[in-house]
Amino acid sequence: MSNGSRQAQRSEATRRKLVDAGRRLFADRGFAAVGTEELVREAGVTRGALYHQFADKADLLEAIVDEIDGELTQAIAAGAMTDATGPVEALRAGAVAFLEAVTAPDVHRIVLVDALPVLGWERWRAIGLRHGLGLIEAALAGGMEAGAIRRAPTRPLAHVLLGALDEAALYVVAAEDQQTARAEMLEVLDGLLEGLRA
Amino acid sequence: MSNGSRQAQRSEATRRKLVDAGRRLFADRGFAAVGTEELVREAGVTRGALYHQFADKADLLEAIVDEIDGELTQAIAAGAMTDATGPVEALRAGAVAFLEAVTAPDVHRIVLVDALPVLGWERWRAIGLRHGLGLIEAALAGGMEAGAIRRAPTRPLAHVLLGALDEAALYVVAAEDQQTARAEMLEVLDGLLEGLRA
DNA sequence: GCAACTTACGTACAGGCAGTATGTATGTCA
DNA sequence: TGACATACATACTGCCTGTACGTAAGTTGC
Structure with missing residues (x-):
């Protein structure tokens, strides 16, 4: 795994955004009530990024x-x-x-x-x-x-x-x-x- | 509540079918994995009956x-x-x-x-x-x-x-x-x- | 015993949502 | 610098819940 490469940094940054957004939204309204659309909007990325970083919604959870x-x-x-x-x-x-x-x-x-x-x-x-x-x-x-x-x-x-x-x-x-x-x-x-x- | 009336009996019967089918299917594969279509098919009724007897899927649960x-x-x-x-x-x-x-x-x-x-x-x-x-x-x-x-x-x-x-x-x-x-x-x-x- | 009404159920439709397929740009390495 | 891999963007598909509306069966007042 190329460690500090620019790609790895970018990946880590988007993972962070998704995890942070998920913590906020899931904590507020529950896992099932938050759609991936709203999730990625809150995170400032797209659904493509979500499904690239995680296998599915449960994997993010x-x-x-x-x-x-x-x-x-x-x-x-x-x-x-x-x-x-x-x-x-x-x-x-x-x-x-x-x-x-x-x-x-x-x-x-x-x-x-x-x-x-x-x-x-x-x-x-x-x-x-x-x-x-x-x-x-x-x-x-x-x-x-x-x-x-x-x-x-x-x-x-x-x-x-x-x-x-x-x-x-x-x-x-x-x-x-x-x-x-x-x-x-x-x-x-x-x-x-x-x-x-x- | 009209007690032993034929309508009440019919209602109770379909409730039973739905509850029994739900117990079997939810126990096997989990609440989220079982769709209402399959549920009513297993119960031998229609979705109309389900949503007449229960407010929603959670209410059945x-x-x-x-x-x-x-x-x-x-x-x-x-x-x-x-x-x-x-x-x-x-x-x-x-x-x-x-x-x-x-x-x-x-x-x-x-x-x-x-x-x-x-x-x-x-x-x-x-x-x-x-x-x-x-x-x-x-x-x-x-x-x-x-x-x-x-x-x-x-x-x-x-x-x-x-x-x-x-x-x-x-x-x-x-x-x-x-x-x-x-x-x-x-x-x-x-x-x-x-x-x-x- | 029939007409007005209620209950119980059937069916078609609409909205939303997860996951996928495919395209594109950026980065990496020989 | 060209071949390749990674990271993301977008359009699309299928499913699934809940609802609106229609119909038949049952119940009650007279």
């Missing part, structure tokens, strides 16, 4: 989900979870940060609502494994190794925890009073996480 | 989800959970039954994958509250009243548990070896539920 998930996980891992006193505390800090960040429409609408049926569970899971799911699984494995967390199959446990977090996020976003909803959810999640201790 | 969710919850509540020795045991029995029943494609594909973005979270949640979510919440409230479960906001807790169950179901269905996946998931869920005790 996959790129968007991957980016959002990556940013989110990166921020949580590098931020809240780093200076935790132990594995359980790290997971709790991650949950707090997650519920905080998920208020942004990008995350919940695109990643939690629209992505699953469009990409199918396999592709969706594959993205998660590279990011949030992987982070949780690593934290769990580390905690078990250190004797802080009761031993259990890490992969299924990570799935279950992420499922709980996702539903918690949707609950908070849809709540009329997000403040109390978030507080209640953190209390609940805290209880679950405490139950993980060895 | 809502009826299907409501029916599936109702059947599932009814079966679990009347079956596994009745002869449990306590609230936590009842929840565990419910989880077992749920993971067992969810292997049928109706449930996971339609209810867990397709329904959310089509109906939106509000409508989706409203259905759940009438069935599975309501069942869990009632079990939790009863357990807290009886002192068997640690006190916590029941509604958010029910959401989180159902989210965990849903993700567990998807995990099991997608697994190559469903037997071990289900066993692992039950072990994990059991741990979470044990953590609920007072």
